[in-house]
Amino acid sequence: MPVEIVEGDITTQQVDVIVNAANTSLLGGGGVDGAIHRRGGPEILAECRKLRAGHYGRGLKVGQAVATTAGRLPARWVVHTVGPVWSDTEDRSALLADCHRNSLRVAASLGAVTVAFPAISTGIYRWPLESAAKIALETVTAELAADTSVQTVRFVLFGQQAYTVFRTHLP
DSSP: OOOOEESSGGGGGGGGEEEEEOOOOOOSSSSHHHHHHHHHHHHHHHHHHHHHHHTTTOOOOOOOOEEOOOSSSSEEEEEEEEEEOOOSSSSHHHHHHHHHHHHHHHHHTTTOOOEEOOOSSSSSTOOOOHHHHHHHHHHHHHHSSOOOOOOOOEEOOOOSSHHHHHHHHOO
């Protein structure tokens, strides 16, 4: 099956691409973003600073994706994407889908075959886990059905609750 669901630490995944749930600054933060920057080492931050000094001077927009080295992580690249903050009054589902779609497209452009995703936007950005799982799995499944070099996507989920919710929504 091209989509896998595991409970664990995304920073330990031996894949071509680890997707980072980044913030717009690209300069590290908390949660998954902080863990990836800490474990990956200064090489990731150095490349993010170069991106900020160039095309991404104002930061990365929500839904977009960009690649850097993986530094000391057991992956070749990190693809950074900025998830949307949950809103009770505005439907931002398309932006969350864009995070997954654009991350896969960047990974494919690099020639990646295996990609690991976290549960984007479900931490500090408060996106409900059920909704995030549904959007992520539907988007990734559709993208994998298209012509892409990516063969396997692994959702690496922190905690039993996230793992169970994603397993429930796996097509």
